[in-house]
Amino acid sequence: MEEQKKKILLVEDDPNFGTVLKDYLIMNDYEVIHAKNGMEGFEKFKKDDFDLCILDVMMPYKDGFTLAKEIREKNTDVPIVFLTAKTMKEDVLRGYKVGADDYLNKPFDSEVLLMKIKAIIQRKATETISDSKQFEFKIGGFDLNSKLRFLRFNGGEPVKLSPKENELLRLLALHENDLMPRELALTKIWRDDNYFTSRSMDVYIAKLRKYLKLDEKVEILNIHGEGFRLVINS
Amino acid sequence: MEEQKKKILLVEDDPNFGTVLKDYLIMNDYEVIHAKNGMEGFEKFKKDDFDLCILDVMMPYKDGFTLAKEIREKNTDVPIVFLTAKTMKEDVLRGYKVGADDYLNKPFDSEVLLMKIKAIIQRKATETISDSKQFEFKIGGFDLNSKLRFLRFNGGEPVKLSPKENELLRLLALHENDLMPRELALTKIWRDDNYFTSRSMDVYIAKLRKYLKLDEKVEILNIHGEGFRLVINS
């Protein structure tokens, strides 16, 4: 069977550099979609499933970070690598906050780039084994469509969920009847684990409980100091 | 309840740099074990469970890569970060080959280092969802679920256990019908063995006895001066 080529989204405004990099990646057996700016990058991102995004930081109209944030809202998992001309500390920090997987300084060695790409894609691959792409859940009388972000009770009118509500409920559903550790949600959804994000999460738990009240069989239990548990009583 | 600190193995031969880095990490709430060379690093690695290894590349006798290979043989998962004085392409490539998670060039910005450490440990945290240890016990008519911290009698309504109650009952169950030494519980659960922790433990024994009263076949016996024994009478 033909090995499935890994698909890379490359967003880089410099046409020379972009093309060279693209060709180099293709030569090394990747499928590459090249966008010339942030806008286009986001459009292309929405239209496809990528194994990796390589984003230039410095771009007109929409910089790499803004684009990364938009991408993260759609997809919390896809690896993102930033390209930056100079090593600016703030850049690097900002990058990691948005959930960057790595950082590359231009000019960089192409072999190193390949290695990193390989390492990152590989990393995700091993993660994704257990993390089966699941977006639709049955939660007692509810249907959760995590892709479209809505929650419906008994086939009635769907309620629209905010991104955070949706992610949190999805995580809970992935661990149905089992412990969903606080830390997991905080690192996966909030990308930071501190007092405030933790309180924020509690607020969202309250919101979800309100939604879920329609079905008295469904509840979110707390395990003090550990996390939450979405239980469906039969 | 005390927050579980992340444990870092730092292998660095330069005593000045090593100590500074160690202190800096400790200041930022990590638990750090510092080894002064590759040999010692491997010994310490085998003795403990680490969330991250930071290895200096240039070390006498056993360099960072060799150490990394040994570590990888024991443990395929633990994140490894290399420290290197200069950016040598071969180093970087070699590092990624051994399964490095990241690379840091000395001198590096300490904030950036922290960010990277945080990012890497988080990444691993999300991977490690289901570690199937032993969490379920049958104690006479009771079911103890030590992961979800509840105790159920004859399939009835589960009672929630506090962390200490849970740990203690679990330890007793692990030694069912056998002596569970006082000292063991104190060092394992309370991490300290003194008059007060000992009294605290007695309080918890009383609580457990109250729970277990539902089944007259189950009891916790005291062995004076030695410890306790969870017995199931048939």
Next chain:
DNA sequence: TTCCCTTTTAACCTTACATTAACAAAAATG
């Protein structure tokens, strides 16, 4: 800009936990 939606922060309250104290009972010690 204003408006709307989302998220964070704040405030206040309740519950959960662990420790310590206090006193009683049992066991060991000499």
Next chain:
DNA sequence: CATTTTTGTTAATGTAAGGTTAAAAGGGAA
């Protein structure tokens, strides 16, 4: 058998975590 040590048990205390609601802040779209 008197005294010390260990254990049994309950209650009080202090702190941390979680529940809930509301207000503030942020951000995109019209």
